[in-house]
Amino acid sequence: MTFRVDTSQLAAISAKLRHYSKVIKEEVAIEGAAAMAKVIYDEARIFAPVSEKAHVFYGRSSVRTGVKYTFQPGTLKAAIYRVYSKDRSDLNRKTYHVGWNHQKAPYGFMVEFGTSHAAANPFMRPSLARVPQAIQAAKGRMAVKLKEITGGI
Template sequence: MAGKFEIVNPTALTDYLDRLETVSSEEVLRQAAVAGARVIHEEVKLRAPVGNAYERNGATHVPGTLKRSILIAYDDEESVKGHLAIYLVTWSKDAFYGRFVEFGTSHAPAAPFLRPGYEAKKRQAAAAVIEVIQKKAEEAARG
């Protein structure tokens, strides 16, 4: 059996509910997703292999291009505005060969760093996402 209740200050209740709505906004969704992606990004950068310097066609190639090319990219095609923000930890076009390192070739064995980095930090990344959402909810509740 339901009891009766009275709303003493309907304006305050409406204001509170409006503030809580901001927690599910596109901006907060993206901030949370990026927070998780940053955790993975840092781990992948740590694990990315660094080769040796070499010369080709008169140009010296310095080691570390792959490591420096690891980035976070928003996936516009897979994201759903207001509902799902997908960020990828990947490498730039300068390090196109990252896929050969990660998966190997017929001439070189795989030296995975992307998947192991993700596996090592996926729980921490999820915690970072939750932390951002909780912080925004607390801020909204306080006004």
């Protein structure tokens, strides 16, 4: 008994699988990372304190220079961002940064961790308690993107 198997189509299938794998790594993974970052970002904005009136911040050099900075209510909340990190991402890893812009709200560290004169009012660290929900959001968004790519197969 003799069997003959035509493997000429395997090369084309293999190429399609490699392409599909690359698309998943590039497009599906970034959707998941973005969804996770959004959950943490939204939570940090919820926890960010907003003062009732403008407040003054004294920088390190304020004693020497006399310069004081006045910040309006909501400045810290508005300074919270999420951004894709090209430098820390590659084909196998997608990274988003969630934090606050230190130039827009230089006092954020003191709010988060407190000072010798003021208690901490954390807004970033508590947002990390939502990591399980962030993972669920990522899975959901990746499933949607995968369905888009595969045409619902």
